[in-house]
Amino acid sequence: MDNQIYKSGERVEKFCAVCGEERGHVVASVTKAGRITRVSCPKCGTRSPYKSGEVTARAAARPGAPYDSTHTYRAGQSMTHPVFGVGEVTAVIEPQKIDVLFPDRMRRLIHAQGRG
Numbered sequence: 001m002d003n004q005i006y007k008s009g010e011r012v013e014k015f016c017a018v019c020g021e022e023r024g025h026v027v028a029s030v031t032k033a034g035r036i037t038r039v040s041c042p043k044c045g046t047r048s049p050y051k052s053g054e055v056t057a058r059a060a061a062r063p064g065a066p067y068d069s070t071h072t073y074r075a076g077q078s079m080t081h082p083v084f085g086v087g088e089v090t091a092v093i094e095p096q097k098i099d100v101l102f103p104d105r106m107r108r109l110i111h112a113q114g115r116g
Helices: none
Strands: 011-016 021-030 034-042 047-049 078-079 086-094 097-101 106-110
Touching: 011 034, 086 106
Parallel strands: none
Antiparallel strands: 011 021, 021 034, 034 047, 078 086, 086 097, 097 106
16 A cells, blocks of 8 residues: 655656556645645646556656766656756757756756757
């Protein structure tokens, strides 16, 4: 049984029925006891109910490697930023810009710096 207390804005792994794949979701709402009630998919924006015990095997995986502006990222990769924390790349915007979802908000970062 999962007795972990969650907060809005945290991330959990869940299968997204709209996208058709398992990915990190943002906790949208929790009960007073800290149980997740709704999550939001960062890729398609769908909000869906969350059932207890839905945390998947990927959720226990260690966070991504440290962020490196010279590294080339792709959508779905995780990273650990020294200031913003653990995030997931949601989109490659331009050859050297990516959108990354962090616990507090979406941020645009550079990548592949010095390449191309």
